[in-house]
Amino acid sequence: MSNCSYCGSKIILGGVRSFDLRFCNQKCAQSGALLNVSIHIPDEVVQSKVINIHKGSCPICAGPGPIDVHTSYAIWSAIVVSCWKNTPRISCVSCARKARIEDAIRCFFFGWWGFPNGIIRTPIQLGRNIVGLIKAKTTNPPSAHLEKFVRLSLVSEARRMQNLNTTPPPIPR
Ligand SMILES: [Zn+2]
Ligand SMILES: [Zn+2]
Known part of the structure; x- marks a missing residue:
């Protein structure tokens, strides 16, 4: 039995497949959609953030x-x-x-x-x-x-920044 790539739970009934990842349902698949991209983030970046969160409040x-x-x-x-x-x-x-x-x-x-x-x-x-x-x-x-989870949040954060940067400037009147 495999675990959901997003929420970590055992997939008991059905499940959704996306690339080589498996999810409980569409909701988890949507939330975990960026996991495929997140594997490209360097380990050092992820590890230092993981340690910060783990030791933080x-x-x-x-x-x-x-x-x-x-x-x-x-x-x-x-x-x-x-x-x-x-x-x-x-x-x-x-x-x-x-x-x-x-x-x-x-x-x-x-x-x-x-x-x-x-x-x-x-x-x-x-x-x-x-x-x-x-x-x-x-x-x-x-x-x-x-x-x-940290990988996923880093990708969403990067996407969000990208969207902010690519927003066209307001048209002058
Ligand atoms: Zn799940
Ligand atoms: Zn608490």
Whole structure:
């Protein structure tokens, strides 16, 4: 069973393939679309950023680290439509716990009410939050997932700067 290249979760049902990467669903594939480009960023650049984040304070609660990527799992359903989403976040372990509890509650109340995906996927998403809660631990050294995440954020940042630079100057009146 392979892991999603974006959120790091095991791909249990289906999955989307893009080049040689695999993702849980279209949402993860869209979010991870730049991963193919990100492998070209030099290792030194990525490693120094990874270490900074890992040793830094939590971007959510400003509490102490170590900081890593932690994924929480949500689903909601409405009769025939089900929408599930895996959200990786850079945070400390206690913020990760909080996010998983909130998403587990969301799954429990809003996940089931769709057929067939709500009934099939709600226990999967719930289970993943519960496993995440039990297994949540501080990571030392930083996980490989954090490195991937940093690469991705560097590419999106570069793209954003490029777009800013290529914006045509306003036409003088
Ligand atoms: Zn995923
Ligand atoms: Zn935190």
